[in-house]
Amino acid sequence: MDEKGGAIMLEELAFEIAKAAHAGQTDKAGLDYILHPLQVAAEMTTDEEKAVALLHDIIEDTDMTANELLAQGLPDNVVEAVEALTKKHNQNYAAYLAGVKKNRLATAVKLADLKHNSDLSRLEKITQKDRERAEKYRKAIEYLSK
Template sequence: MLPDYIKIAHEIAKKAHAGQVDKAGMDYIKHPEAVASFVNTNEEKATAYLHDVLEDTEITANDLLSAGIPHNVVEAVQVLTKEKYTPYFEYLCRVKENSLARTVKLADLKHNSDRSRLARITDKDLKRLEKYRKAIQYLGE
């Protein structure tokens, strides 16, 4: 049986991402669900469900803590939340220092690199995929 906090994390993500779509036009919640399917531990799964919640919604870290999400999961979600003006490499350095965030980010990049999610691939997509490839290489070191 899954711990309650995983179910809570999934419910928070479903509500937070309701009405959002990804680059392929699919319901956005499918992305965190896919990322969660790539990881193993309960903490990794909860982090995966929530990894975009702070960045893309009005939900705060305190909201997550109040809902019963463990502190280390909330901390990893905060690390995974890229601030708009933070350079990407600086962001990746921060992610690499938190093992929970690093594991989930690698799963996130794996899903984001899946070309089959896109109906057609543009030059912009190719540049983004190359950025993801380099990030996977860096985080995997």
């Protein structure tokens, strides 16, 4: 319950979990990592999409598990989408994207995530590896948009 006596909003709960889990992490540009999920969430429209966006890297990049997310009170469909967005160790990228595409929430969030990650203007110095990654993401956007 929040201070007003109502249930904590889904987006707020997701933000608090993500902020704590990503504390101390930085992105490729050296910025606080939580800014990335916040920017992806800003592109979403529903509370569920925003919650998934805030949590989209949490299982892959932290020690948090799906069961812990459920125990925190997140709905099954949000956690399932976060799991779909979690690339497994040694998983083929095409197989990963096919799994994402099977989940509507995961697909919406992944498209926004890919668009944000493709924005090379946020990097101080652009390398060939950055260009190759942006091209990989462009192809993924094309696939997920079909």
